[in-house]
Structure formats: C-alpha cells, structure tokens
Amino acid sequence: MTEQRLGRITIFDHKAFGRLIADYATGVRPWPASLDEFKQEVxxxxxxxxxxxxxxxxxxxxxxxIFFLRLPPRKMISQSLERFAENDASGNTEPYPAPPFYSDMVCREARLTHTDFFLSRVADYTISVCT
Known part of the structure; x- marks a missing residue:
C-alpha cells in the first residue's frame, strides 16, 4: 500500500466518550461549535x-x-478493503481489530454493566467508519 492510512479518533475511555455523545444527543450538553471545542473537551x-x-x-x-445513510470516506474504505484482502490472501489469522470492551462483555473477561457497555458501543459507533 503506497498511501498512508488515514487515522480516526483514538478513544482512551469508551464509556466517558459514549457518555459525552449521549449528553450531546439528549441535550444535556450543547453540541461543540467547532472541532477545537470538541478537541478541548475530549x-x-x-x-x-x-x-x-x-x-x-x-x-x-x-x-x-429518517434513515441516515452514513458512508465512510472513499479513501478509508478503499484502504481497509485492500488491507483486509492482503491479510486474507496471506492467511493472516489474527483476530479482527475491535475495541476490547466487546470481548469484556461477550466473553465476560471483565464485568461491565449494561449501561457501561451501551455507552462504550455509542462511542465506538460514533467514530467507526468501516476501517
């Protein structure tokens, strides 16, 4: 792959990020007016x-x-398709990269409340762009 992969937001605390998004969505907090304001927040x-x-x-x-059809950026989806096709062709059997809270809840590696898991999923869905 010749292009550098475009990065997405890195979440350090899925529960806190999800709570912030839930607060924006429910009107508890006003939406950020700019990216700088959002960056300061997170x-x-x-x-x-x-x-x-x-x-x-x-x-x-x-x-x-309203059904909101959100398409990933063209570059990001193309790079991901290429990367995963290369992994498949090479026989790479490493697990698909997913945030650890999914395993924590599904495999019970850590005990999460339903609310904590939900907020973590909100965080993940908010930044996920099929990459």
Missing amino acids: EGRNIAKVPEHMKAIQVVQPSDE
Missing part, C-alpha cells in the same frame, strides 16, 4: 485524541423517521 479530559488531519466537525442528528 483531549483535555484524556477521553480521546483527534488526529491532525481532521480540520472540521459536522454534527448531524436525524429524527427517528
């Missing part, structure tokens, strides 16, 4: 790190009557 509290290539934020909250 980086200042050591919840997540926003990659340097991200320059703006777009907040969208559809109603329950």
